[in-house]
Amino acid sequence: MHNRFEWLPQRDGSVDYKSAQGKRGPVLPANAERYLLATELPSELWTHITTFLHDDDRFDMRVLNRAFYFGFYQTRTSHDSRNQVNAERALALASKGRKFRNVTHLTLEDGDFPTHFNPDPRCPCCSDPQCYCRLSDTPKSVKCCMEAGYHVGLNTGFPRLSSIRAEAPRLLPAFGRSPGITRITVLYKSSMAECTVERFPNLTFLSGPYLSIVQPHPKLEVLRAEGMDEGEAMSVADLWKVGKTHFPNLRRIEAAYDGRSSALMAGPSLAVQCLHVMKLRSEGIKIVHEDIHRPPPEHAGLKDWWSQSWIVRFFQDEVKEDDRPKEPEQPGILPARFFC
Numbered sequence: 001m002h003n004r005f006e007w008l009p010q011r012d013g014s015v016d017y018k019s020a021q022g023k024r025g026p027v028l029p030a031n032a033e034r035y036l037l038a039t040e041l042p043s044e045l046w047t048h049i050t051t052f053l054h055d056d057d058r059f060d061m062r063v064l065n066r067a068f069y070f071g072f073y074q075t076r077t078s079h080d081s082r083n084q085v086n087a088e089r090a091l092a093l094a095s096k097g098r099k100f101r102n103v104t105h106l107t108l109e110d111g112d113f114p115t116h117f118n119p120d121p122r123c124p125c126c127s128d129p130q131c132y133c134r135l136s137d138t139p140k141s142v143k144c145c146m147e148a149g150y151h152v153g154l155n156t157g158f159p160r161l162s163s164i165r166a167e168a169p170r171l172l173p174a175f176g177r178s179p180g181i182t183r184i185t186v187l188y189k190s191s192m193a194e195c196t197v198e199r200f201p202n203l204t205f206l207s208g209p210y211l212s213i214v215q216p217h218p219k220l221e222v223l224r225a226e227g228m229d230e231g232e233a234m235s236v237a238d239l240w241k242v243g244k245t246h247f248p249n250l251r252r253i254e255a256a257y258d259g260r261s262s263a264l265m266a267g268p269s270l271a272v273q274c275l276h277v278m279k280l281r282s283e284g285i286k287i288v289h290e291d292i293h294r295p296p297p298e299h300a301g302l303k304d305w306w307s308q309s310w311i312v313r314f315f316q317d318e319v320k321e322d323d324r325p326k327e328p329e330q331p332g333i334l335p336a337r338f339f340c
Helices: 032-040 043-052 054-060 066-075 087-094 236-240 260-266 268-284 303-315
Strands: 105-108 116-117 146-148 163-166 182-188 203-207 221-224 250-257 287-292 318-320
Touching: 043 066, 054 066, 087 105, 236 268, 268 287
Parallel strands: 105 163, 163 182, 182 203, 203 221, 221 250, 250 287, 287 318
Antiparallel strands: 116 146
């Protein structure tokens, strides 16, 4: 490990560390000058150096001294920070009593929690009593309705946890009542049904796939749709519930670029969507389209843009540009902004 970090003092065979443990003073290796330089630095500086390391390196180096040990467990993360902790490792340490006091965000994946079989009544496979998933000798890896069990380390090991991102289905049952969680991002429609007010009473931001059924929540302020997922799509009645009646604090709906055009075609009829947009605007809810001026690859023709131009203008209240590069305009074809 020291070969990866040449600025650390090297241990070599010039010193018998075991026989010198009872002696006073530091045990000096052959490169004593570099060793003294390392020991003269304050521990606060060494702890600050750990903030520039990857989480795997911080974990490996926590055994060097107290400064590195403290730096590993004082890791600071947020939902938009570049360096995140390894959730599976952090959860295993939290179950042993360790605390990550400054971790405010966790990205959860399949395999981070122990799971058990819990058949979903909406699953076409497990709704059958003769389903192979119900057999005791069926491996967990092939069962389709595996659900994460409650994990006590989530509440004890992460006292400041406020944001989670679930990249696999049926992970949120691992949380008990979690009043500290205010931001949730899920990638599957089935996970949207698990974002209940009983489990997350102070949720203010929720992001999930387009056409997902959203559970009513009194404190939700921002609802974001991004991506598409195969599963139970919302009906007209479910769409009509999105409003001030079931979401009294809702003030903003964000429509991401990814999946927006597909949702427009696969969702309820265009007339129903237009009426719903009018209803949201009358209630003071702002609709924000992300990167509306970038031509979608599946609709690059001029005729398609003309047929969707008035729809684009109708559905947007605000345009939120992202940092993706714009596609070059083809000569001889009017740019998309001509119609928008």
